[in-house]
Each structure stands twice: as C-alpha cells, then as structure tokens.
Amino acid sequence: MAKKKKEQKRITKKLLNKYRLVILNEDTFEERISFKLNRLNVFVMVTITGILLVSGTTFLIAFTPLREYIPGYSSTSLNLKATRLVATTDSLESRIVVNQQYYNSIKKVLTGDVKTVEFDLDSAVQSQKVNLEEIDLSPSDQDMRLREEVSKEDKYSLFENEKSNSDFSLFSPVKGNITSGYDVTQKHYGVDVAVPKDTPIQAASAGTVIFSEWTAETGYVIILKHANNLLTVYKHNASLTKQQGEQVKAGEVIATAGSTGELSTGPHLHFELWRDGYPTDPTNFVDFE
Incomplete structure (x- = not known):
C-alpha cells in the first residue's frame, strides 16, 4: 500500500514539475519569449486544442458548403438537380408513350393501315347453341336508367350535320x-x-x-x-x-x-x-x- 502511494506521489510530482520554454535570438542569444509549463498544462492544452479542432471540423462538414470539397460528399445543389431530373425523366417517358400512340394514329391516317375486326367462328357456333326462349330479355331498372343517360348523350353526338344543336359542326372544304x-x-x-x-x-x-x-x-x-x-x-x-x-x-x-x-x-x-x-x-x- 505504501509502495502504491509512493508511486502516485512520484507521478504527481512529475506532472507538476515546472519547465520553462524559452525562445532566443540565434545570433545574440537574447531571450524573446518564455513560458512556464508543466506536463499537466501541456496535456490539458493539447486535449482542449484537439477537441476544438474536431468540433470545428464537424461543424464545417455538417453546416457549411465546404463539405462539397471533401471526398465522399456530394453537392446539395447536385442532389437537388438530380431529383428534378428524375422527376422530369419520368414525366417525359409518360409523354413519349402518349406521343407515340398519337404518331401511330397519324401514321395510320397517312398509310391507310386500319385493322379490321376478325370474325370468331367458335363464338358464333357457341351462340347458336343458346336457347333464346330461356333468356329473360326484359330490361332491368339499371338498364333503363343507363339507356336514358345514353340517349341524352346521343343528342349531342359529335357526328351530326351542320343543322344540329351541337357546338361542333363540319363544313364542306370544297364543292364538287x-x-x-x-x-x-x-x-x-x-x-x-x-x-x-x-x-x-x-x-x-x-x-x-x-x-x-x-x-x-x-x-x-x-x-x-x-x-x-x-x-x-x-x-x-x-x-x-x-x-x-x-x-x-x-x-x-x-x-x-x-x-x-x-x-x-x-x-x-x-x-x-x-x-x-x-x-x-x-x-x-x-x-x-
């Protein structure tokens, strides 16, 4: 126990031993600056300086644009532009699909490539096997309401002659x-x-x-x-x-x-x-x- 206390006193004394740091003029050996130091003061100063450096570096990386110059960190403006480009690309892809369908329609107009509806023989044969007398063809209430709505819409069909009440009308491009x-x-x-x-x-x-x-x-x-x-x-x-x-x-x-x-x-x-x-x-x- 005594040996342990003696060791502690020796370490404490070594930490508190005072030293003088002197800066001299090399030519005249004139003393310019001197500091009184001990090991404990040096340790405390180095620790505080390290903490300040770490804190300052963390602040610069986290809250200032300087982090863009550090390898591994991307620019905030670049991230924003990338996000906008992704959104724009998605909208352009959708627009391209719509335009392609539209251009295909124009192509059919120019080339006269119109698909005709094919006759399904199997469906026709199957329909012949149905006994129409067993089918209830009387319209339901929902069917009657739907027919009324369709009849109202048909009154304003696009394809009517110039004398119709529709807002849309077609005129003859030439007479002949x-x-x-x-x-x-x-x-x-x-x-x-x-x-x-x-x-x-x-x-x-x-x-x-x-x-x-x-x-x-x-x-x-x-x-x-x-x-x-x-x-x-x-x-x-x-x-x-x-x-x-x-x-x-x-x-x-x-x-x-x-x-x-x-x-x-x-x-x-x-x-x-x-x-x-x-x-x-x-x-x-x-x-x-």
Whole structure:
C-alpha cells in the first residue's frame, strides 16, 4: 500500500514539475519569449486544442458548403438537380408513350393501315347453341336508367350535320362532284371530290395543323386536328398555305386543289375524316355537292 502511494506521489510530482520554454535570438542569444509549463498544462492544452479542432471540423462538414470539397460528399445543389431530373425523366417517358400512340394514329391516317375486326367462328357456333326462349330479355331498372343517360348523350353526338344543336359542326372544304366514294374494302378511307385546279380548299372546322408535307403517293398533304380526337385529312393538293403548328379557323383556306402524288389521276381533293384513329364516311357529315 505504501509502495502504491509512493508511486502516485512520484507521478504527481512529475506532472507538476515546472519547465520553462524559452525562445532566443540565434545570433545574440537574447531571450524573446518564455513560458512556464508543466506536463499537466501541456496535456490539458493539447486535449482542449484537439477537441476544438474536431468540433470545428464537424461543424464545417455538417453546416457549411465546404463539405462539397471533401471526398465522399456530394453537392446539395447536385442532389437537388438530380431529383428534378428524375422527376422530369419520368414525366417525359409518360409523354413519349402518349406521343407515340398519337404518331401511330397519324401514321395510320397517312398509310391507310386500319385493322379490321376478325370474325370468331367458335363464338358464333357457341351462340347458336343458346336457347333464346330461356333468356329473360326484359330490361332491368339499371338498364333503363343507363339507356336514358345514353340517349341524352346521343343528342349531342359529335357526328351530326351542320343543322344540329351541337357546338361542333363540319363544313364542306370544297364543292364538287364525288368521283370516288368511301370504301373500306378497297382501303379508300375518304372521298374524291372533282374540282378545278387551284380551287381554294377550306378547313372543315377550327383546329391545329399537325402535318403539312409532301408525300410520294399522295402529293401535298395537310392534316388538321380538331376537338374530340377528330382529324381531317386533305390530299393531292397543288400547294399548301399553312404550316405545321399553325391554328386555323373553320372555313379558312389551307391549300389549293391539284393532282399531285403517284395515286392522283386528275385535279381533285381526297378528303378523309378520322376519329380516335379510325376512319368514317365523310359524306355522312359533310355535304360536298
């Protein structure tokens, strides 16, 4: 026990032994600065200095932009930009899918590539086995309410003539004799209206020009997009007066009639009417004569 106390006193004395740190002029040996120190003071000063350095470094890394220059830490602005780019990329991907569907619809208009509904023989045979006398064909209350709602909506159908009460109407782009009618079996998805060369062609309704270019088979072609997913197509023109992206009003001149393209045999307008990517007979809604 005494030996242990003696050892403790020796360590304490060693820690408290005073030393003088003197800074001298090398040439004159003049004393410039001196400090009285002991081992305990040096240990305390080094510990405090280390704590301050660690605290300062932690503060700089955590709360200042200086951490961007430390390897392993990314820039806050870069993280924000990356997040925005990811969100923008997602929205662009969705937009690309929608645009691709839209362009496919335009492609079908230009090429006449329309899929027909196939006849399912198995379903037809199976339907012949059903005994209609055993089926209750009387409408239910829900069916009657649905029929009333549908009948109200049909009153304002898009495809009505100009005399309907609908806000939407189609006007004849030209007046003339129809030389070739609408025929799906022959992939003729519009009507050919014979008119003199350079006859002004008018927009059937207000809309936006989504295509205004030359094609080898149908010459100068212009396509207008209207409300309710409706497209009107004007082919074999001699010239076009509107460019892609322009807005046009109903009855505004958009082209002049001609006989351009490999499939044309004389001055006329080939006019098509499409909705939701499928053609319909224009004569049901436009009076050309």
